[in-house]
Amino acid sequence: MFKRIATSRKARLSFDFEGHRLEAEDGDTVAAALLLAGERVLRSTAVSASERGPFCLMGVCFECLVEIDGIPNRQACMVKVLPGMRVRRQRGAARVGST
Amino acid sequence: MAVQHADTIVVGGGLVGAAISYGLAKIGQGVIVLDEGDVAFRASRGNFGLVWVQSKGDGMSEYARWTRRSADLWPEFAGELAGETGVSPHYYKAGGVHTCLSEEELQARTNLIERMRQVHGPERYEARVLDRRELAEMLPGLGEAVIGGSWSPHDGHASPLHLLRALHAGLLQGRGRYHADARVTAIARDGSGYRVTTAAGVFAAERVVLAAGLANRALAPMVGLSAPVSPLKGQILVTERAATVLPMPTAFVRQTEEGTFLMGDSYEDSGFDTASRPNVMAEIARRAARTFPFLRKLQVVRAWAALRVMSGDGFPIYEQSRTHPGAFVVNCHSGVTLAGAHALALAPMIARGRLDEEFAAFSAGRFDVQAHRDVA
Numbered sequence: 001m002f003k004r005i006a007t008s009r010k011a012r013l014s015f016d017f018e019g020h021r022l023e024a025e026d027g028d029t030v031a032a033a034l035l036l037a038g039e040r041v042l043r044s045t046a047v048s049a050s051e052r053g054p055f056c057l058m059g060v061c062f063e064c065l066v067e068i069d070g071i072p073n074r075q076a077c078m079v080k081v082l083p084g085m086r087v088r089r090q091r092g093a094a095r096v097g098s099t
Numbered sequence: 100m101a102v103q104h105a106d107t108i109v110v111g112g113g114l115v116g117a118a119i120s121y122g123l124a125k126i127g128q129g130v131i132v133l134d135e136g137d138v139a140f141r142a143s144r145g146n147f148g149l150v151w152v153q154s155k156g157d158g159m160s161e162y163a164r165w166t167r168r169s170a171d172l173w174p175e176f177a178g179e180l181a182g183e184t185g186v187s188p189h190y191y192k193a194g195g196v197h198t199c200l201s202e203e204e205l206q207a208r209t210n211l212i213e214r215m216r217q218v219h220g221p222e223r224y225e226a227r228v229l230d231r232r233e234l235a236e237m238l239p240g241l242g243e244a245v246i247g248g249s250w251s252p253h254d255g256h257a258s259p260l261h262l263l264r265a266l267h268a269g270l271l272q273g274r275g276r277y278h279a280d281a282r283v284t285a286i287a288r289d290g291s292g293y294r295v296t297t298a299a300g301v302f303a304a305e306r307v308v309l310a311a312g313l314a315n316r317a318l319a320p321m322v323g324l325s326a327p328v329s330p331l332k333g334q335i336l337v338t339e340r341a342a343t344v345l346p347m348p349t350a351f352v353r354q355t356e357e358g359t360f361l362m363g364d365s366y367e368d369s370g371f372d373t374a375s376r377p378n379v380m381a382e383i384a385r386r387a388a389r390t391f392p393f394l395r396k397l398q399v400v401r402a403w404a405a406l407r408v409m410s411g412d413g414f415p416i417y418e419q420s421r422t423h424p425g426a427f428v429v430n431c432h433s434g435v436t437l438a439g440a441h442a443l444a445l446a447p448m449i450a451r452g453r454l455d456e457e458f459a460a461f462s463a464g465r466f467d468v469q470a471h472r473d474v475a
Contacts (some may be wrong), residue, residue, distance in 0.1 A: 046340060046358070071396050073339055093358055096393040097240030097344035 002035045015085040024081040031057060031064045031076035034087075042066050042076055043090035065090040072096070105129040105276070107449065108295050108304040110283050110318060114143040114259065114434030115441060116310035117266035121180070122446025124273025131302050132270065133295065136280040140313055140330070140373070143434055145405020146259035147335060147363045148355070149348055150436045151195060153226040153251035156218060157211060159414045161460040163218045166433070169440030170253045176439040177257070183272060186265035188257045189356040193347035195254025196234060198245045198390050205247045212249050226251035239344050244389040248349075256348040258356060259435050266438070278302075283311070286321040292425065293322070306425040308449055312408045313371075315430050323422030325463045328430050330371055330406035334379050335363040336387075338397040345391075352387050352394070360394060362387035375402040407432040410466070417445070417461040419454050427454070428463070 004025075011026040017034060024033035031054040034042060041051040043065045054064035057077045064076040066087050072094030076087075105128075109120045112134030123130045152170045156163025170192075177190035199205040209228050216224045228249050235241045237250070271277060281299035288294070292305040309318050315326035340358035348354075351364045364386075365379045380402055388394050408430055410416055415431035427449055431437055448454050 046342075072341070073398065093340055093342040094397065095342045095344075096396050097391065 001038065004036065013081065013083040015081050015083065015087060017087045018089060026081075028081050029057075029077050030066060030068065030074075030079050030081055030085070030087055033081050034076060041089065044092055046093040049092060067094075102294070102301045102303050103131060103276075105131040105274075105302070105304045107131075107306040107308060108133060108293065108302055109308045109310055110295070111135075111309070111311035111314070112267070112277060112279075113139070113141055113310070113312060114146070114263055114266070114438055115312070115429055115431060116308070117143075117263060117270065118434070118438040118441035119308055119310055119429065119446050119449065120275050121266045121270045121273075122442035123450055124270045124275035125442070126447060126450055128274065128446075128450050129304075130270060130273075130275040131304065132275060132277045133281040133283055133297055133299075133302065134277065134279050135282045135311070135314065140371070140406050142312055142405050142408055142432070143259055143263050145333065145335065145403055146435050147333075147361055148256050148259045148353065148435055149195065149350070150190065150192070150255045150257055150439075151350070151433070152253040152436075153195065153197065153215065153249055154211060154350075155433070155436070156414075157214055158412070159460065160218045161457055162414045163215065165415075165440060166436060167219065167223075167253065168444060169437045170255070172439035172443050173255065173257075176443055180262075180265045180269055180442075184265045184268035186261060186268055188262035188265050190255060190257040190262075191347075192253070192255040194250060194252045195256070195348050195350070196229075196238065196248050196250050197350040198234070198241075198248040200244050200246065200386070200389060202246065208247075208249050224251075225253065237347065238349070238391075239346075240391050240393045242389050242392045254348070256353050257435055257438075262435060262438060266442075283314075283318060286318065286426075288423070293423075306427070306449060306452060309426070309428045310430075312430070313406065315408075315428055319428050319463075322426035322428075323420045324418055324426065324428045325466075326416055326428050326430050327463060327466050328408050328410050328416070329368075331409040331432070332365070332367040332369050332372065332404055332406055333363065334365045334367075334375055334383060334402065334404045335361055336380055336383055336399050336402045337361050338394065339400050341397060344393075349390070351383075352391055359400075360387075360391075360397065362394070371406065373404045373406060375404050410463075412465070415461055416463045417454060417458050418463055419452075425452055 155166040281297040319326040345354040420426040
C-alpha cells in the first residue's frame with residue numbers, strides 16, 4: 001500500500017516487530033517503517049479491544065501506540081527506529097507491576 | 100432583580116460547600132449555593148482523593164473521631180449518592196497504606212500509629228505497622244526501597260472530580276439551586292436571617308454557611324466569625340492509564356478507577372502560586388518510582404498544583420456565630436475524607452441551627468493570642 005517516494009542513500013537498519021525482523025532506513029519513524037512493511041494494526045484499545053493503526057502520523061491521535069523495548073504506550077510515529085529495537089503491538093491497557 | 104429566598108445559603112460550591120448543600124437538600128431544605136465560578140482556587144479540583152483515617156487528628160482527638168465518623172459514613176453516603184444521581188464517586192474502602200523509605204520515617208510512623216491507637220482506642224483503631232514482607236504481599240510491584248509502613252482497614256479512596264459532580268447533581272435533584280459567578284461582596288442581617296449580595300444578584304435565607312475555602316478569611320468577619328486560614332500548595336503528577344494493579348491506595352501513589360496513577364504529596368508555603376515546579380515534581384516522581392519501580396515505564400501525562408486550605412494547627416474550623424445566630428463557618432483541607440460527615444452529620448446540625456457540643460473544640464477561638472502575665 002505504501003512505498004518510498006525517493007531512492008535514498010541512507011543507512012539500512014533492521015529491528016524486531018513481534019518477533020519478525022524488519023528493515024528500515026535511518027531516520028524512519030517506527031510508524032513509517034511498519035506501514036512500509038504492510039503492518040496496519042499496531043494496537044488494540046483498552047476498553048473494547050478494537051484494532052487501531054497509525055492515523056495522524058504527527059503525535060496527536062495516539063492511535064499508533066506500541067511497546068518499544070519493554071516500555072508500553074510509545075507513540076510509534078514520534079520515535080525513530082534504532083538498530084535492534086524490539087517493538088510489539090500495544091494490546092489493551094499497559095500492564096505494569098506484577099499483574 | 101428580585102431577591103431569591105431559601106432556608107439556607109451556602110457560600111462555596113467546592114467539595115465542602117457541595118457536600119453540606121447536598122446533605123441539606125437531602126433532608127428537604129431549600130438551599131442556595133453561591134459559587135465564585137471558575138476563577139475560584141477550588142482545592143477540590145486538585146485533591147489527591149484519599150479517604151484517610153490512620154494519621155488524622157494527631158494532637159486533636161475530636162478531629163480524629165470526626166474523621167473516623169466520616170469514613171464510617173462513606174459507604175452509605177457513596178451508595179446513596181450514586182443511586183440518586185447515577186454518578187459514582189468511585190469510592191473504595193480498600194484499606195490504605197503509608198509507605199516508609201527509611202528507618203527514620205518508619206520510626207516516626209510507628210510512634211504516630213501508637214499515639215493514634217491511644218486516641219481512637221486499640222479496639223477501634225485497627226491500623227498497624229507492617230514490615231516489608233507483609234506490605235509486599237498486599238502491594239504488587241512494591242520496590243525494594245520500601246522497608247515498612249502502616250496500614251488501616253478504614254482508609255480508602257474516591258475520585259474528587261466525580262464526587263464533586265455527583266454532589267452538584269444531587270443537590271439539584273433536591274431543593275438546591277446553584278449560582279455560578281456569584282462572588283459574595285456583602286452579608287447583612289435581614290430580619291431574623293441574612294441578605295447576601297453577590298455579583299449574580301441578592302439572596303436571602305434564615306441561615307448562611309461559609310464554605311468558601313480561602314475566601315472564608317474575608318467573609319467570616321461579616322458574620323462575627325474568624326477564619327484564619329492560609330494556602331499550602333501541593334503538587335500532583337498523573338501517569339497514562341494502565342491495567343489495574345494496585346488493590347488499595349497509598350499515601351503517595353494511588354491508581355484511579357480509570358487506571359492512571361496519581362503521585363503526590365508535597366507541601367509548600369508559596370502564597371497563592373498554583374504553578375507546577377520541576378524541582379518538586381522531580382522529588383515526587385523519585386519517591387513514587389522508588390516505592391513502585393514499575394512506574395518508570397509509564398509516561399506522566401499531566402501535572403498540577405492546588406492550594407490546601409490550612410488553619411494554623413492544620414485542623415478544621417467549624418463554628419457557629421455567637422453574634423449572628425444561624426451563621427456558620429466551615430474550613431478544612433480534607434474535602435474528600437470529610438464529605439460523608441459533612442453531608443450526613445453536619446448538614447442536619449446546620450438545618451436545626453446549632454452544632455453539637457463537641458464542636459466547641461473546632462472553634463477558631465483556639466487561635467486567639469492568649470494574654471500571659473507574670474503574677475507578682
